[in-house]
Amino acid sequence: MDALTKRIKLEERVENVLNDLRPALEAHGGDVKLIDITKDNIVKVEFIGNCKGCPIADFTLDEGLKEAIMMQVEEIDDVVDVTKH
Amino acid sequence: MLEIKNLHVSAENNSILKGVSLTVKKGEVHALMGQNGSGKSTLANCIAGHPFYTITKGSISFNKKNINKLAPNERAALGIYLTFQNPPTLPGVKISSYLRTAKNALAEARHESPTELTDYLRELKTTMKFLGLPLKFANRSLNEGFSGGEKKKLEILQALMLKPKLIILDEIDSGLDIDAIKVVAAGVKKLQAQGATIIIITHYQRILNFIAPNYVHILQQGVIAVSGDKSLVERLEKTSFKEVTTTHE
Numbered sequence: 549m550d551a552l553t554k555r556i557k558l559e560e561r562v563e564n565v566l567n568d569l570r571p572a573l574e575a576h577g578g579d580v581k582l583i584d585i586t587k588d589n590i591v592k593v594e595f596i597g598n599c600k601g602c603p604i605a606d607f608t609l610d611e612g613l614k615e616a617i618m619m620q621v622e623e624i625d626d627v628v629d630v631t632k633h
Numbered sequence: 634m635l636e637i638k639n640l641h642v643s644a645e646n647n648s649i650l651k652g653v654s655l656t657v658k659k660g661e662v663h664a665l666m667g668q669n670g671s672g673k674s675t676l677a678n679c680i681a682g683h684p685f686y687t688i689t690k691g692s693i694s695f696n697k698k699n700i701n702k703l704a705p706n707e708r709a710a711l712g713i714y715l716t717f718q719n720p721p722t723l724p725g726v727k728i729s730s731y732l733r734t735a736k737n738a739l740a741e742a743r744h745e746s747p748t749e750l751t752d753y754l755r756e757l758k759t760t761m762k763f764l765g766l767p768l769k770f771a772n773r774s775l776n777e778g779f780s781g782g783e784k785k786k787l788e789i790l791q792a793l794m795l796k797p798k799l800i801i802l803d804e805i806d807s808g809l810d811i812d813a814i815k816v817v818a819a820g821v822k823k824l825q826a827q828g829a830t831i832i833i834i835t836h837y838q839r840i841l842n843f844i845a846p847n848y849v850h851i852l853q854q855g856v857i858a859v860s861g862d863k864s865l866v867e868r869l870e871k872t873s874f875k876e877v878t879t880t881h882e
Binding site: 610614615618619620622625626 | 729750751754755757758768769771772
């Protein structure tokens with residue numbers, strides 16, 4: 549597998565985890581977008597809709613996204629929020 | 634580190650331990666052997682503070698502090714850790730949440746700050762990889778539907794994550810295949826390298842081939858009948874508890 553295919557596969561796997569989590573965010577009128585996966589395997593996400601500027605977005609990131617992504621996708625070393633809340 | 638003096642213990646009016654004395658220094662590995670019902674698990678449970686047992690005489694000190702009256706959680710905060718012989722099942726309690734809660738509770742009891750989530754998850758992933766556990770293992774409920782090997786590996790995973798000072802392994806090798814024993818032994822060695830002191834209760838020589846004990850004690854009818862080095866284990870395998878305890882001087 550070449551580097552590009554590998555990367556696309558990695559993005560797909562992260563997206564799959566996000567898809568599992570989306571219904572919970574959508575129930576609150578919010579959503580999340582995958583912005584980037586850096587070279588050192590750090591996932592950057594942006595909150596949209598009601599999640600943007602939400603006072604408990606940090607909680608959603610930690611208790612929801614971070615653990616789910618890091619524990620389901622072996623390579624991922626961290627998940628950070630890049631939203632300008 | 635651990636000093637047990639003339640310990641007498643009873644449960645439901647039955648006298649089980651009848652004067653056990655044992656000194657364990659930091660970094661040592663002690664093996665505790667003996668027939669079924671000789672008091673090995675009772676001794677382990679008493680060190681951890683199991684409420685079922687009553688100390689009628691004698692003392693248990695940890696780092697020069699008498700812990701006879703401390704609750705199990707207070708002993709855990711001091712750094713004492715006992716693996717379960719038969720780990721309980723807790724449906725609905727996810728391993729990753731459980732370990733994080735336990736780790737943070739220990740930190741709180743020690744007035745330390747809790748581990749950052751990212752650091753915790755990184756450590757959990759590395760440790761699970763070391764034990765050959767798949768990532769999705771962390772998402773399962775505590776011991777629910779686990780094989781014997783998985784249960785024992787979870788006990789070691791907990792020890793590696795919680796980093797206790799004194800670890801008592803109660804029959805950690807029972808019911809394990811040789812590959813699983815090697816994994817468990819590698820975990821114990823890692824704990825040892827981190828500076829942990831180990832008491833290992835076992836019926837078999839097998840695990841002691843991987844984790845060499847400094848001392849071997851044989852319990853018989855509630856007392857330590859014989860203490861010696863590793864050669865005691867070899868003699869035991871060839872003969873019997875009865876012969877070793879009656880012929881040893």
